[in-house]
Amino acid sequence: MYFYGTTGVNKDGHLEIGGVDAVELAKNFGTPLYVYDVALIRERARGFKQTFEQQNVRAQVAYASKAFSTVAMVQLAEEEGLSLDVVSGGELYTAITAGFPPEKIHFHGNNKSREELEMAVDQKIGCIVVDNFYEMELLKAICLEKQVKTNILLRVTPGIEAHTHDYILTGQEDSKFGFDLQNGQAENALTAALPFEHFNVLGIHCHIGSQIFETTGFILAAQKIVEKLAEWKERIGFESEVLNLGGGFGIRYTKEDEPIPPSQYVSEIIKEVKKLAGEYLLKMPEIWIEPGRSLVGDAGITLYQVGASKDVPGVRKYLAVDGGMSDNIRPALYQAKYEAVFANRPLAQASETVSIAGKCCESGDMLIWDLPLPEQEDEDILAVFCTGAYGYSMANNYNRIPRPAVVFVENGKATLVVKRETYEDLVRYDLPLK
Ligand SMILES: Cc1ncc(COP(=O)(O)O)c(C=O)c1O
Known part of the structure; x- marks a missing residue:
């Protein structure tokens, strides 16, 4: 038992x-x-956060509220010092109703409506994770109209799909989310976003899958992205302040599942990003993660x-x-x-x-x-x-x-x-x- x-x-x-x-x-x-x-949710949240703190790495642990979004849960996330990932106007509204600090909210989604984007901009949330060119144009128009500057991350698909113990490397990822890193889309998105004076491009986001039991997929994703960041620093002069590696940390549903502790995911990710930043002479980015199921x-x-x-x-x-x-x-x-x-x-x-x-x-x-x-x-x-x-x-x-x-x-x-x-x-x- x-x-x-x-x-x-x-x-x-x-x-x-x-x-x-x-x-x-x-x-x-x-x-x-x-x-x-509730005690277990607190323990999980602290497990993620403390590993970053102990290793002196600037980080945000954003609770992916799609896993379980209610006013009380959002308030618990705030009590534990988490940031919040929302993917719809409804999740954003829940967060705002709960009194969650807007500057710690990140907004995801592959088809955010004008209304949802306006709500996010009006609430001055921490950042909008831009998913595609359509959204980029819509958000540019909104920022121009409202004469406000918004923080954005660009969501990329690094060509790694991870599920439990398997990860698949693909040249181009067949996914409805994000800009493809391999075929130049991500770079086009970056060069379209950078000159726009109402955007502050904080960095890059990816999410490689769910219920993942190994760190290999996260490490490969970090390698592919940091390699690209080095290229972009050289050619475009862009240095990423944030590297968001998403969620997907696995949990034990049945005796067949053998997850690793949250601290181990975080430690191995930190080690790899530090190594890569050193190798490519890049400033160590803030590391953001977005655990959902592994928190609740x-x-x-x-x-x-x-x-x-x-x-x-x-x-x-x-x-x-x-x-x-x-x-x-x-x-x-x-x-x-x-x-x-x-x-x-x-x-x-x-x-x-x-x-x-x-x-x-x-x-x-x-x-x-x-x-x-x-x-x-x-x-x-x-x-x-x-x-x-x-x-x-x-x-x-x-x-x-x-x-x-x-x-x-x-x-x-x-x-x-x-x-x-x-x-x-x-x-x-x-x-x-x-
Ligand atoms: C962008 C993003 N971040 C985080 C998560 C949370 O994943 P999990 O609940 O597996 O940690 C998801 C899940 O779909 C996601 O799409």
Whole structure:
């Protein structure tokens, strides 16, 4: 049995998280319920930040809020001294509503609208990560109209795609994001941006993938970009103040996953960038990173009430819960895998293998295949681990299922941070035919 962060078993034999009994949480707040271990989020944030600080490297650790964006989460990110990566007007609005300092917000996205860019410029956010030529022209027009100067990074695709243990080197990357580094697009973008007096080009950004367990991909990306930076210094006179290597640091969803600690990613990245800056006689850039799942993923648990079961003799047994792809679409979307226990008896011996089905009207709505569990009893609450990233943020109202509540737990205290949706919420924006 693997327990994350403050998760463990209390004296009643129940699952406990943040010093709070998970069965009590289900009783008090209902199910499905997203529960976050705040201490673990703080520990992860400090893990990233302290490594930069200990090595005296100027850095920003920007929480990629797409992983889980709510007012309380953004406020927690601020408490921990993180910057914030947003990718839409909605995430930006959430950050501003939470009172997050605008100068620490970075705005991503491959198709930001005029309205979103204007909002970012009006809020004087820290920087806009320009993704393509269309956006560059739009942002130039906005900055001219408003007579303001904006910090920008240029997003490049360095020709490295990294996934878990594999990374693929490609001449040109087939991606909807960013300016290609190899074919001259990135240089064209730079030379289009530099003379524009309402831009301050801070540096270069890349994001090579997700759930990455090795540092090789980040190191290769840094090498390719720094090589180019050296060329650009020589030919264009541009020196990058910032090198943003994105997010994608892997976490443990199941026993097959063996992530390395945040400090190791950071240390190896720092070592490589220092070496490259020395070799190419470049000023050491500030290093920015954008962890999403590695800050909040394993801090989240979803609690479900177990309901119907169906035995297909000789084939499999299905056990259905009161949520599913409406609160966690990752298994259906990309075959994501999870582990789970009964929160009311996490240490009970498994006696059968069951597959956990959601309640949506979709045969693909399966949360976990082939999970060893004790035989089901009426009061069972299923706790699915590691649902903190891209769970709530991808939740939806398929089958008109209201989205669950979110609770933060820390030091024995549970705080409701997102209310459960109601049926009234579901029809709030519907208008009658007549
Ligand atoms: C630009 C960018 N930065 C950061 C992230 C966060 O990735 P992760 O949650 O895997 O750390 C993403 C994820 O898609 C991204 O696109």
